[in-house]
Amino acid sequence: xxxxxxxxxxxxxxxxxxxxxxxxxxxxxxxxxxxxxxxxxxxxxxxxxxxxxxxxxxxxxxxxxxxxxxxxxxxxxxxxxxxxxxxxxxxxxxxxxxxxxxxxxxxxxxxxxxxxxxxxxxxxxxxxxxxxxxxxxxxxxxxxxxxxxxxxxx
Amino acid sequence: xxxxxxxxxxxxxxxxxxxxxxxxxxxxxxxxxxxxxxxxxxxxxxxxxxxxxxxxxxxxxxxxxxxxxxxxxxxxxxxxxxxxxxxxxxxxxxxxxxxxxxxxxxxxxxxxxxxxxxxxxxxxxxxxxxxxxxxxxxxxxxxxxxxxxxxxxxxxxxxxxxxxxxxxxxxxxxxxxxxxxxxxxxxxxxxxxxxxxxxxxxxxxxxxxxxxxxxxxxxxxxxxxxxxxxxxxxxxxxxxxxxxxxxxxxxxxxxxxxxxxxxxxxxxxxxxxxxxxxxxxxxxxxxxxxxxxxxxxxxxxx
Ligand SMILES: Nc1ncnc2c1ncn2[C@@H]1O[C@H](COP(=O)(O)OP(=O)(O)OP(=O)(O)O)[C@@H](O)[C@H]1O
Ligand SMILES: [Mg+2]
Ligand SMILES: [Zn+2]
Numbered sequence: 001x002x003x004x005x006x007x008x009x010x011x012x013x014x015x016x017x018x019x020x021x022x023x024x025x026x027x028x029x030x031x032x033x034x035x036x037x038x039x040x041x042x043x044x045x046x047x048x049x050x051x052x053x054x055x056x057x058x059x060x061x062x063x064x065x066x067x068x069x070x071x072x073x074x075x076x077x078x079x080x081x082x083x084x085x086x087x088x089x090x091x092x093x094x095x096x097x098x099x100x101x102x103x104x105x106x107x108x109x110x111x112x113x114x115x116x117x118x119x120x121x122x123x124x125x126x127x128x129x130x131x132x133x134x135x136x137x138x139x140x141x142x143x144x145x146x147x148x149x150x151x152x153x154x
Numbered sequence: 155x156x157x158x159x160x161x162x163x164x165x166x167x168x169x170x171x172x173x174x175x176x177x178x179x180x181x182x183x184x185x186x187x188x189x190x191x192x193x194x195x196x197x198x199x200x201x202x203x204x205x206x207x208x209x210x211x212x213x214x215x216x217x218x219x220x221x222x223x224x225x226x227x228x229x230x231x232x233x234x235x236x237x238x239x240x241x242x243x244x245x246x247x248x249x250x251x252x253x254x255x256x257x258x259x260x261x262x263x264x265x266x267x268x269x270x271x272x273x274x275x276x277x278x279x280x281x282x283x284x285x286x287x288x289x290x291x292x293x294x295x296x297x298x299x300x301x302x303x304x305x306x307x308x309x310x311x312x313x314x315x316x317x318x319x320x321x322x323x324x325x326x327x328x329x330x331x332x333x334x335x336x337x338x339x340x341x342x343x344x345x346x347x348x349x350x351x352x353x354x355x356x357x358x359x360x361x362x363x364x365x366x367x368x369x370x371x372x373x374x375x376x377x378x379x380x381x382x383x384x385x386x387x388x389x390x391x392x393x394x395x396x397x398x399x400x401x402x403x404x405x406x407x408x409x410x411x412x413x414x415x416x417x418x419x420x421x422x423x424x425x426x427x428x429x430x431x432x433x434x435x436x437x438x439x440x441x442x443x444x445x446x447x448x449x450x451x452x453x454x455x456x
Contacts, residue, residue, distance in 0.1 A: 111259060113257070113258060113259050113279050113280070114258065114259050114260050115238070115256075115258040115259065115260040115261045115263075115264045115278075116260065116264075118238075118258055119237055119238050119239055119258075119261075119264060120237065120239065121239075121264055138260065139260075139263065140259065140260025140261075140263050140264060141259035141260035141278075141279070141281050142162075142259075142260070142281060142282075143259070
């Protein structure tokens with residue numbers, strides 16, 4: 001009974017579980033991590049109950065592991081996400097999303113006169129901590145895009 | 155090659171800036187050095203500019219270089235819908251250096267990433283105009299004999315003026331004291347004030363343009379633009395408050411010099427022009443020496 005409750009999406013032997021994803025951002029997480037093209041087994045659960053997030057999503061990936069840089073790209077969509085590395089059905093390590101130095105190609109620059117909104121170039125930002133999470137300083141026009149103005153391009 | 159570009163004033167640290175000033179001084183003393191002989195410099199002005207373009211072209215001519223390019227986007231392939239990327243890639247095949255002004259912010263950085271030759275940013279929209287900042291610094295250095303510990307007054311549009319912002323950042327390496335004089339709506343943006351706070355640099359904000367200027371080493375005047383005000387009456391009023399008149403120079407310091415990035419509208423009355431404090435036209439000339447220095451340094455010719 002206890003086991004059933006715990007594993008609301010099926011168990012994996014080895015791989016990675018990404019937990020505590022805000023339910024409405026599951027698809028962004030999938031795109032940011034490039035999981036659409038994954039060839040291995042994957043299960044996605046969403047609208048699961050969570051004390052922290054209200055409704056959360058969870059991703060379970062067999063035999064898939066991430067570099068810290070890849071995980072840190074989730075800072076805009078799932079800053080509270082927790083990575084669980086699974087070996088032999090057990091969680092052997094937990095990782096958190098950390099503030100990356102830069103974010104490339106996930107969201108738009110808020111400045112309509114910015115070159116990234118007119119030419120074929122991926123927006124690049126330096127990431128800075130802010131009261132309500134992070135703010136992004138465009139590496140091209142140097143303008144700040146704050147959390148409320150983030151527009152995703154995925 | 156790519157990292158040699160001058161995109162933002164932050165690309166040069168304190169040492170880099172001082173090196174340019176030293177070189178500018180050398181070119182002022184020896185203006186006709188044919189170090190660009192055999193070189194082709196592209197001058198791409200996607201947006202019209204008189205002073206900046208002409209002073210670059212004058213600098214290139216004095217150095218013996220050849221110029222290709224255009225002086226507004228209408229005479230370029232932009233009108234045929236060519237992307238900036240394609241224009242830059244193509245022109246970088248024809249030239250040894252590209253000087254560019256473009257209305258999009260960040261365009262110079264973008265160009266520096268795709269060009270085979272260095273880029274000098276001659277203004278990217280409201281963002282950066284580093285050669286202006288360097289010529290302002292050179293003018294201050296020349297008239298004061300130092301950049302350290304000066305009392306700098308800035309007057310006019312301190313909110314939108316990019317020359318003001320870049321100069322604040324550049325001077326913050328030299329322990330200045332700033333006095334900012336502007337209309338309530340045109341004050342220095344918070345991010346620059348936070349930067350000064352972090353560095354422990356003193357600054358004072360004033361809404362009145364009065365005899366406080368008696369302490370100034372430099373007064374940096376700027377133009378208040380009509381577009382900044384939704385109420386035309388308020389513009390007219392403001393425009394006429396932040397005006398430097400000749401009688402205000404009584405009792406100021408002997409070493410005081412008045413700078414202005416030009417063009418001027420009415421913010422310095424014309425009777426100031428022949429006073430010993432007026433320096434803005436010489437400042438414009440300094441732009442030629444400074445740009446000679448920047449071009450020479452960017453191409454690694456000195
Ligand atoms: N073998 C497994 N296969 C699939 N999912 C697993 C496996 N083991 C654990 N999980 C899932 O990984 C997540 C973390 O497991 P853990 O046992 O650490 O739970 P927890 O104590 O609730 O952790 P947290 O405080 O991070 O929420 C849970 O969502 C759990 O369901
Ligand atoms: Mg849990
Ligand atoms: Zn931008």
